[in-house]
Amino acid sequence: MNDQERLAAVIQEFMDRPMTMGELTNAVAKILGLAADQANEIAVTELTRAYAMKSKAEADEVRASGFEVLDIWRTTNDELVCELCDHEGKVRGDGWNECPPVHPGCRCSVEHEAA
Ligand SMILES: [Zn+2]
Numbered sequence: 001m002n003d004q005e006r007l008a009a010v011i012q013e014f015m016d017r018p019m020t021m022g023e024l025t026n027a028v029a030k031i032l033g034l035a036a037d038q039a040n041e042i043a044v045t046e047l048t049r050a051y052a053m054k055s056k057a058e059a060d061e062v063r064a065s066g067f068e069v070l071d072i073w074r075t076t077n078d079e080l081v082c083e084l085c086d087h088e089g090k091v092r093g094d095g096w097n098e099c100p101p102v103h104p105g106c107r108c109s110v111e112h113e114a115a
Pocket residue numbers: 081082083084085103106107
């Protein structure tokens with residue numbers, strides 16, 4: 001496995017079983033040989049990407065069975081949201097198109113609602 005594959009594997013592990021953000025950060029730091037703060041930013045970014053991809057796959061499955069699904073942007077409410085991420089509650093096409101992460105450390109997500 002190369003670093004990228006090991007990183008993907010540890011992200012998958014985090015999503016599949018209980019693991020704290022600290023444990024994930026340590027694992028990422030070890031794989032990439034980074035300091036904790038850099039590893040934490042990568043862990044956050046890769047988790048955001050993994051969750052967005054998983055949620056997109058789920059929505060696509062629902063669409064494939066003939067239902068309409070809206071993609072709705074969600075920001076985290078526990079910190080200041082930057083300009084790039086300021087789409088809280090907006091549907092795809094209304095100011096955003098690409099799924100998060102839109103920058104390193106991005107913690108946004110996409111929620112799905114029946115249309
Ligand atoms: Zn942002």
